[in-house]
Amino acid sequence: MAKRIGIENSLAVAEAVKLARxxxxxxxxxxxxTHIVEELSQIVANxxxxxxxxPVESEHSAMSAAIGASAxxxxxxxxxxxxxxxxxxxxxxxxxxxxxPIVMTVANRxxxxxxxIWNDHxxxxxxxxxxxxxxxxxxxxxxxxxxxxxxxxxxxxRVLLPVAVNMDGFILTHMIESIEIEEQEKIDKFLPPxxxxxxxxxxxxxxxxxxxxxxxxxxxxxxxxxxxxxxKAVIKEVFKEWAEQFGRAYNLxxxxxxxxxxxxxxxxxSLGETxxxxxxxxxxxxxxxxxxRIRLWRPFxxxxxxxxxxxAKKVIVIDRAVSFGTSYGPVAxxxxxxxxxxxxxxEVYNFICGLGGxxxxxQEFKQMYELAEQGQYKDKYLIWGVREND
Amino acid sequence: xxxxxxxxLELGAAITTPGNAAELKxxxxxxxxxxxxxxxxxxxxxxxxxCPEFCIxxxxxxxxxxxxxxxxxxxxCVHECPKDALTMQLEEK
Ligand code: SF4
Ligand code: SF4
Numbered sequence: 001m002a003k004r005i006g007i008e009n010s011l012a013v014a015e016a017v018k019l020a021r022x023x024x025x026x027x028x029x030x031x032x033x034t035h036i037v038e039e040l041s042q043i044v045a046n047x048x049x050x051x052x053x054x055p056v057e058s059e060h061s062a063m064s065a066a067i068g069a070s071a072x073x074x075x076x077x078x079x080x081x082x083x084x085x086x087x088x089x090x091x092x093x094x095x096x097x098x099x100x101p102i103v104m105t106v107a108n109r110x111x112x113x114x115x116x117i118w119n120d121h122x123x124x125x126x127x128x129x130x131x132x133x134x135x136x137x138x139x140x141x142x143x144x145x146x147x148x149x150x151x152x153x154x155x156x157x158r159v160l161l162p163v164a165v166n167m168d169g170f171i172l173t174h175m176i177e178s179i180e181i182e183e184q185e186k187i188d189k190f191l192p193p194x195x196x197x198x199x200x201x202x203x204x205x206x207x208x209x210x211x212x213x214x215x216x217x218x219x220x221x222x223x224x225x226x227x228x229x230x231x232k233a234v235i236k237e238v239f240k241e242w243a244e245q246f247g248r249a250y251n252l253x254x255x256x257x258x259x260x261x262x263x264x265x266x267x268x269x270s271l272g273e274t275x276x277x278x279x280x281x282x283x284x285x286x287x288x289x290x291x292x293r294i295r296l297w298r299p300f301x302x303x304x305x306x307x308x309x310x311x312a313k314k315v316i317v318i319d320r321a322v323s324f325g326t327s328y329g330p331v332a333x334x335x336x337x338x339x340x341x342x343x344x345x346x347e348v349y350n351f352i353c354g355l356g357g358x359x360x361x362x363q364e365f366k367q368m369y370e371l372a373e374q375g376q377y378k379d380k381y382l383i384w385g386v387r388e389n390d
Numbered sequence: 391x392x393x394x395x396x397x398x399l400e401l402g403a404a405i406t407t408p409g410n411a412a413e414l415k416x417x418x419x420x421x422x423x424x425x426x427x428x429x430x431x432x433x434x435x436x437x438x439x440x441c442p443e444f445c446i447x448x449x450x451x452x453x454x455x456x457x458x459x460x461x462x463x464x465x466x467c468v469h470e471c472p473k474d475a476l477t478m479q480l481e482e483k
Contacts, residue, residue, distance in 0.1 A: 099401050100402075216393060219399050220396070
């Protein structure tokens, strides 16, 4: 039987990695990811998981070691945040282009400067073109489930791409929640051992990561892009199978609130739950607003989003990062460009909020709704809650 | 050389036939090629040592000759020959 326990979400992620029987873990500690890898190093040291734990000297090395181990055919896990993810930058692209199914937790934290250990999405948004599958969890159970599913998705022969599971730093990593920890036997059935298609093997030598001359490079990129786009179908399959086996159903995006509401909030990550509660405030006067929560960020679930936004007159996109020097936050920019495909386009209101760990309350979401109702900040973005005067 | 399409390209552009770099015709890159003056050559083999393509080999007569399938026309052999026995000549294609 699965057991439901009160546990810090970070430790639940470590538990998920253990249940997934990761064979190599290469990580460097960084707030707010630390508890995950601390716990994993203990699990390995205690002999509860037969894995190689590589305590590397930097995140650049963590991702490099992860790539080496994955290329050798191991199931590999790592975790990082903020500056650590930024330090991995060049290697992240190599993991996806070599088609290595590494799973990584990103405990989302602001990028410096000023130095901030708190939560926003500036770290992963700076890496969004890295060619990885990228998902966002909203709560501890979801992150636990997604972590195990991530291995299954990544290692599918139709996919073979790394997966980043994003969880909001502190807000999720350090929260204690009631989480259903599944049985090893059932996870083993859901996630059989990794069988690589290509691997480094002295008996059958191959070269990974050779030079791509101009006659090859574009084909390599196309192959990678098609694999990422086509992974969407596999992700859906895996979500479905998880629901059948474990009873918790996930979709690429989730919708919530009265269908006929014409104002739609779009969120990614833990703020979705705050909006859920804000809808109760907003909808006292009728079916005013509903919400869409993006779980799958890459590949971008355009088809699903367009269907979910049908009938919407105003879309309020919540961003958690600034995309400097352009007209929107990263999520809103994507949504806007997608909406251009529609004959009748809803207005887009973009609020960039919760930067550097600033709290966003449900009252504030109500205020955003009111601004949108009045047509203020139509087709513009606003960095929310900034003091204009001392 | 036939290049694969994105569909048949090995996963992640891996090379699954070890040593297939030998098939790469670096000779395609050349505009000039080295010509040997047998009168001046003392068969020291320095040109073969310096050639970055390792494409100069000793033949049955003891002379060192460039394999034009690989010679990329860099001219290093000409530069290094202590006897000025090599000269670069423009290749007409
Ligand atoms: S020109 Fe360059 S590549 Fe050609 S034989 Fe001389 S050294 Fe080698
Ligand atoms: S370096 Fe000059 S002299 Fe020596 S073998 Fe080559 S061509 Fe002959």
